[in-house]
Amino acid sequence: MAIFGSSRDASLIRSINRELINDFIDVEIAFYKLSLEATKANMYDESDTKVYYNPMRINCLALKEEKSYIGDDNGYDSTRTGEFNFLRDDLKDKNIIIEEGDILEYDNEYYEVDGVGASQYWTGRNPSTDIGVTKGDINEHGLSIAVKVSAHVTRRNRLNLQEVRSGINKPNDIPRNL
Amino acid sequence: MATNIPIWAGSSSFYPGDTPFGLYDNDSTFQHDVDKVSDWCAKRLGYPITDIELQPIQFYACFEEAISEYGAQVNTYNIRDNMLNLYGSSTGSGNLSGNRVSANMGGIIELADEYGVEAGSGGNVTYYTGSIAMSSNQQLYDLTDSSIVSLESGTAGIDSIEIKRIFHEAPPAIVKYFDPFVGTGLGSQNMLEGFGWGQYSPGVSFMMMPMHADLLRMQAIEFNDQIRKSAYSFQLLNDRIKFFPIPNGSNFTKVYFQYILKADRSNPLKPGYGSVSDFSNVPYQDVTYRNINAVGKQWIRRYALALAKEMLGYVRSKYSSIPIPNADVTLNGSDLLSAGQTEKEGLITELKEILDTMSRQAQLERKQAESDAMQQQMNKIPLKIYIG
Numbered sequence: 327m328a329i330f331g332s333s334r335d336a337s338l339i340r341s342i343n344r345e346l347i348n349d350f351i352d353v354e355i356a357f358y359k360l361s362l363e364a365t366k367a368n369m370y371d372e373s374d375t376k377v378y379y380n381p382m383r384i385n386c387l388a389l390k391e392e393k394s395y396i397g398d399d400n401g402y403d404s405t406r407t408g409e410f411n412f413l414r415d416d417l418k419d420k421n422i423i424i425e426e427g428d429i430l431e432y433d434n435e436y437y438e439v440d441g442v443g444a445s446q447y448w449t450g451r452n453p454s455t456d457i458g459v460t461k462g463d464i465n466e467h468g469l470s471i472a473v474k475v476s477a478h479v480t481r482r483n484r485l486n487l488q489e490v491r492s493g494i495n496k497p498n499d500i501p502r503n504l
Numbered sequence: 505m506a507t508n509i510p511i512w513a514g515s516s517s518f519y520p521g522d523t524p525f526g527l528y529d530n531d532s533t534f535q536h537d538v539d540k541v542s543d544w545c546a547k548r549l550g551y552p553i554t555d556i557e558l559q560p561i562q563f564y565a566c567f568e569e570a571i572s573e574y575g576a577q578v579n580t581y582n583i584r585d586n587m588l589n590l591y592g593s594s595t596g597s598g599n600l601s602g603n604r605v606s607a608n609m610g611g612i613i614e615l616a617d618e619y620g621v622e623a624g625s626g627g628n629v630t631y632y633t634g635s636i637a638m639s640s641n642q643q644l645y646d647l648t649d650s651s652i653v654s655l656e657s658g659t660a661g662i663d664s665i666e667i668k669r670i671f672h673e674a675p676p677a678i679v680k681y682f683d684p685f686v687g688t689g690l691g692s693q694n695m696l697e698g699f700g701w702g703q704y705s706p707g708v709s710f711m712m713m714p715m716h717a718d719l720l721r722m723q724a725i726e727f728n729d730q731i732r733k734s735a736y737s738f739q740l741l742n743d744r745i746k747f748f749p750i751p752n753g754s755n756f757t758k759v760y761f762q763y764i765l766k767a768d769r770s771n772p773l774k775p776g777y778g779s780v781s782d783f784s785n786v787p788y789q790d791v792t793y794r795n796i797n798a799v800g801k802q803w804i805r806r807y808a809l810a811l812a813k814e815m816l817g818y819v820r821s822k823y824s825s826i827p828i829p830n831a832d833v834t835l836n837g838s839d840l841l842s843a844g845q846t847e848k849e850g851l852i853t854e855l856k857e858i859l860d861t862m863s864r865q866a867q868l869e870r871k872q873a874e875s876d877a878m879q880q881q882m883n884k885i886p887l888k889i890y891i892g
Contacts, residue, residue: 333507338557338819341511342826345555346833387829411829415506448827453506466507472829 331449333466339448340415340469347413348385355388355410356381356431357422358487378429378487382422387411388432406479408437411472414444424475429485436485437477446471509559512551516542516560523561523568533794534571541567541805545812557819558812566811570804575601575791577852578800581859583786588612593780599789621769624668624762628774631668631762632656636745640753647743657765664766667740671760672747674736677725681718807851814844 358378367373390408397403410430417424430437444452451459451468458464482488518538520529528534542563546556579601583590588611590600614628621627634655636645647653648661658665729735734749738759747759780786796804821837860866 334509335822337507337509339823339826340506340508341555341557342833342835343828346828349555387831409830411831413829446827446830469827471827474830 331451331467331469333453336448336453336466336469339471340413343413343471344416347387347416351387352385353388354383355386357384357424358429358431358485359422360425360427360429374484375486376427376484378485381431382420384412384420384422385416386413390433390435406435407440408432408435408477408479410437410475410477412475414470414473417473424473429480429487430475430477431487435479436482436487438480439475439477441476442473444470444473446474512546512556512558512560512563514546514552515539516563518560518564523564525568525572527568527790528571528793531793537793537801538564538567541808544805545809548809549812549816556816558816562815563808563812566808566815567804569811570808571793571796572790573807573852574796574800574804574855577855577859578791579788581856581863583783583788585863587783587786588615590780590786591615595780595785595787598787600786601788601791602795617774621764629764629768630657631764632658633760634660634665634763635758635760638747638751638753638757638759641750643748643750644744644746647745655763665763666766666769667761667763669762670738670740670745671762672736672738672756674729674733677722677729680725681722803851803855807848810844810847810851812844813840813847817841817844 358381361377361379364377365373366375388408388410391406393404393406395402395404408430410432412424424439424442426439426441428439430439448469448471449467452470453459453466453468454470456464456468459466516539518535520526520535523529523538539560542560545563545566546558549556549558582600582605586605589605589608591611591614593610617626617628619627621629624631632655634653636647637652637654638645639652645652647665647667650660650662653660655663655665657663736756737748739746739748747756749755751757817837817840819837820835821841825832825834
């Protein structure tokens with residue numbers, strides 16, 4: 327059985343992380359969860375009228391890259407990627423599951439989630455999946471620290487989250503932001 | 505289910521039994537102070553700006569240890585200062601802590617006991633009496649021969665003894681002082697007769713003589729006996745003793761002596777060995793917190809803070825770096841540790857220095873210096889000139 331990395335020590339790590347992320351750094355993003363029930367999809371299971379739940383404010387460590395510009399036959403465009411690291415226990419406590427397609431609002435930009443990963447383990451163990459822990463053979467050890475989200479900036483006018491230009495948005499038969 | 509160990513929440517509520525040893529838990533002043541000290545320590549460590557990864561019971565432990573450390577330092581100093589007064593006193597259940605110890609000579613006299621034994625003037629080793637049975641015309645005797653040597657304690661030849669005194673001496677000169685036939689004695693009767701007062705009874709006749717005349721006469725008697733007569737004496741060499749004059753079976757048939765058993769003298773556990781013997785069993789117990797003055801309480805608070813700082817340092821430095829999402833951070837554990845330890849050492853040094861300046865010796869020296877200074881000042885006061 328592992329000597330180091332017990333649940334007591336994990337509690338200390340969690341406590342320090344919470345203090346750091348929520349009190350010291352305190353960078354907030356707004357998280358918009360995609361509502362699958364309310365979003366109408368076409369025959370290809372695609373939708374250009376996505377509907378999102380009301381936003382939730384979550385603390386994280388946000389890192390946005392510099393803008394990159396693309397010029398082609400269709401014109402000139404720009405994009406940006408970002409990386410958002412959440413304290414997994416915070417998400418777990420709030421029952422938040424971030425998935426591809428969800429939207430993160432940060433620094434007056436909307437990021438569509440491209441990928442989600444949670445493989446940063448303290449002492450190399452995730453107590454939620456550790457065989458010894460789940461089987462009850464050993465006490466809880468280790469800690470899954472973070473949920474790492476990679477995303478890119480998306481156009482806000484197609485998100486239906488706010489009025490961008492009047493007369494452009496297609497009329498919807500459902501209320502915005504359920 | 506993740507375990508969440510609570511940390512300092514901003515306040516605490518003490519209940520007796522919350523400290524590790526419970527030494528002061530029932531002291532109402534302690535109960536009143538302990539939560540305040542915890543709050544103060546937490547704030548001094550950064551709360552509420554930063555979280556303090558300690559629990560109330562840890563602050564309580566620090567506070568308890570600080571009081572005990574203070575008491576230990578004061579008691580140590582008192583033991584050192586009073587040790588000579590405490591040697592041999594009862595180790596019983598009493599508590600000298602907080603009590604004034606009266607100075608006494610017990611310790612010094614106990615130290616001098618060994619000298620008293622050798623000088624035959626007291627001490628802690630018993631002088632026993634023994635005797636040697638004399639045989640006619642035999643001068644030399646073996647002290648290990650139990651058939652002739654009788655001991656009050658022990659057995660001749662088996663128990664090692666040391667003879668301290670042998671009662672085999674010539675009669676003192678004073679018994680011959682009035683003997684008119686010895687030649688050197690005070691022939692007062694002859695002299696009185698010479699003056700025509702011979703018929704008076706000596707018992708009611710007095711002559712005024714200077715004291716030195718008596719002393720010289722007694723000395724003359726002793727010299728006379730020593731030089732001209734076969735004096736009562738002995739020669740003691742190892743286990744054998746030789747007597748003078750030659751015993752004839754009637755002049756002396758038994759010689760008495762005083763001795764000690766060497767085992768008694770070498771015995772490190774003299775009578776009363778159950779009493780205070782050293783630093784470890786002087787009955788100084790834990791101090792009474794409510795009786796500690798404000799100066800002491802402030803020292804205790806500062807020491808408790810240093811302990812809490814050290815403890816928090818250990819907590820924060822158990823792991824050299826703490827993982828945070830997609831990064832690592834290093835906490836200030838090592839800084840807290842070194843600061844806490846430095847503060848502890850400083851406080852101990854400060855307390856020891858203060859206590860040292862209050863030793864009996866230091867106080868007497870200060871009093872002497874004060875007296876000398878005052879004397880010098882007095883000497884500078886102009887003296888009045890008396891004009892009659």
